[in-house]
Amino acid sequence: MTGTSHGGRLRAALPPDGTGTTEAHVTERDALLDVRDLRVSFPGRGWRAPRVEVLDGVSLRIRPGETLGLVGESGSGKSTIGRAVLGLVPVAGGTITFDGERVDGASRRRRRALSRDVQVVFQDPYTSLNPSLLIGDTLAEPLLAQGVPAREARGTVADLLDRVALPRDAVHRLPREFSGGQRQRVAIARALAISPRLIVCDEPVSALDLTTQRTVMDLLLDIQERTGVAYLFVSHDLSVVRVMSHRVAVIRHGTIVETGDADTVTREPEHPYTRRLLLSAPVADPDRQRERRTEYERRFHADAS
């Protein structure tokens, strides 16, 4: 019936996970980011409640300059993977290796050094910028944190604004003076400030209007083209991930169920859950949507009623 109650049954009938199959394409030597058997759990609610497993043995690899799309529904644990890579949630098991070096459980000091290489763009452009800091200060922050002299930082900030196509006088403005799309550009500029090698993009276009979404996606693709940065691109939207990613991993209930190149996973998926995701999203063409709906009902109607 609903996604959750149905999910429990479907999951029991499946093999434990889809890891290790297509992931074998990326060798350990090639990988910039190598996540193996990652486990994350949060304390349960209430006194002595059992811990809630959010990630249940997730493995993935990203090569330099590559985008791995990570698709899943709310509560699947897709954002938690990104937060674990960033060191924002404690890792309960498994390893995270960046550029040949273990980074899970890294000290704060090591983390600070690592922040030169790994950056983030969050979903909500309204809360990811400090409302009381001027845009210029927000952009200079990562530079100053890395010990760049203030004078030099100012020049870099102007360059950054050019790169994301914002006017230079934006430095003197507050976030609230900008639209969602413009704020997301600021967040992207901030992530680019210290030329990272990997950016974790946590639903970066989900809060944006359709046309704005497209321009921000183009900006991210363009930046990757020019700088060779790798993206871990987290999203709930298969069609966005399809355009953005070289490879796509589908996650459900803390487990990756399918990985493969973008075209295969988003057009001819193997796993029933991925197929369900694909058929659930309506297309903007009445005839094709009717076919899709019929197909969906044929496959999942038994579950739906």
Add this chain to the structure above:
Amino acid sequence: MSASVTAATAPRRPGTARRFLTNPQAVLSLLVLLVITGLVVFAPLATQHSSTASELSDAFGPPGGGHLLGFDSAGRDVWARLLYGGRNTLGGAVLAVAVALVVGVPAGLAAGYHGGWFDSLASWWVNLVMALPAMVVLLASRAVLGPSVWVLMVVLGVLVAPSFFRLVRGAVAGMRGEPYVDAARVFGLRDSRIIARHVLVVVRAPVIIQVALVAGMAIGLQAGLEFLGIGSGSLPTWGAMLNEAFTNVHRAPLLMLWPGLALGATSAALVLLASALRDVLEDRGTGPVAGRRARRSAAESTAAREDVGERAGLLSVRDLTVAYTLADGTSREVVSGVDLDVHRGEVLGLVGQSGSGKTQTAFSVLGLLPPGGRVSRGSVLLNGTEAVGASERHMRGLRGDTVAYVPQEPMSNLDPAFTVGDHLTEPLRTKLGLSRAQARERALELLRQVEIPDPARVMASHPHQISGGMAQRVLIAGAVSCDPDLLIADEPTTALDVTVQAEVLALLRRLQAQRGMGVLLVTHNLGVVADLCDRVAVMREGVIVEVGATADLLTDPRDPYTRELLDAVLDDAPARAPWRPREVGAL
């Protein structure tokens, strides 16, 4: 995007100093405080007399001969005592506030930012201190530590420190989970720097306001203690002067006036300053006036059109214009001259980006525009009855059985204090006059119709116990409970996961077909339109740019804006080619 225009033209935010200087209450109260502090600090310049030199022959002497306010009961110069006493009174208040700040703010920062055992311990300690009666502790500490104003003020500082602690801790704990703090951590900022740059900015304003309030309170409390004779008897303070004057109130009542006036003026100025600071510092601005709603319309206001064309029987909107009154008194059109028709049994999609006015259009049909908004022109016929300008009573009669509403956020549209059953049976009983048992029977049947398994359990559940998809089904059940002719659904699936969305869309389609309802479906998702709608209206900046049958409009759009929207749809965008290594040196 909606606010891009505003961002380009918005004037620079006036600086804090400027906002302070244009606030008369702030300027006036600060001026009073400055004058009082100035007189007290530069007391030797304001009087040549000593505050302690006593000339018994002058006792209760009238003003004159350089003695501005005359003499007190011991023959001392009142004006001089007032000035030098102010040093002790104000100095004591400053000391108390300083102690409270030094104790409360760092502890609050640490507890709020790090949480954990320190937070638990500190909060426990703070609760303990707050439970102590301040007056009793002050009396006890005087007995133990000796009769000194300064010691008492230090103790008072410790006693009021919890108010700073709680203020700071609350603000910091609230922002700890904000993405921008996470982002700062990812940039490798040290905790100390994050606290200084991100956290202090947040608590700065409330702390400054609290300082003014606490200073006023400290002055009052100290004066109270002195008046009761529990201060350090030897030092001149305003409170002590009150005490002395009180004993001679019948002989020289004016002696009460001067210290009372000084105390009152200072305390009042502090409180007024605090409240003015609140306005000045916590002004987050009106910003690009609430992007979603406020859009300046392209069309100019004209007289209502005469030509109305043929109007649909169920819902017919003509020349609908919705305007909002802004803070500065001007008004802004968010919907301009919209024409819409929904026939019986028809599903009309209303498509547009955020800020296009589509939700405002839907709300004006329901007669539920938020405060500040009004239908400034046009006509809305619901089942042939005019809804514009109709009384609230009349509209209430229409809602439910003529027109019903399914909102975007299912969770925030259910009251957490009531069960699902309460939500469903209430309208059945008031609207259809069913008995409690009948209503319950009907509600169970409705939940079955929206394909909820185990309806009895869901009826007894509170909103937080059910999933978002389930909540939306409950709201749909509620919307169709009184058999409406027209259902207005505002982005009914936007907040749902895509697999849940598919199920909810299927449910809406089935209910619509079974009941022959007309539906006005507000959405930004052209896939949802293709799935459900017979006709579509495309809206942009408060104006409808194109209306047509769904298949025609989506396959052969005539308006360039519709084409732009369709081009942004990613359905047929090619997938990205597999990764290939970059040439060496390309990095």
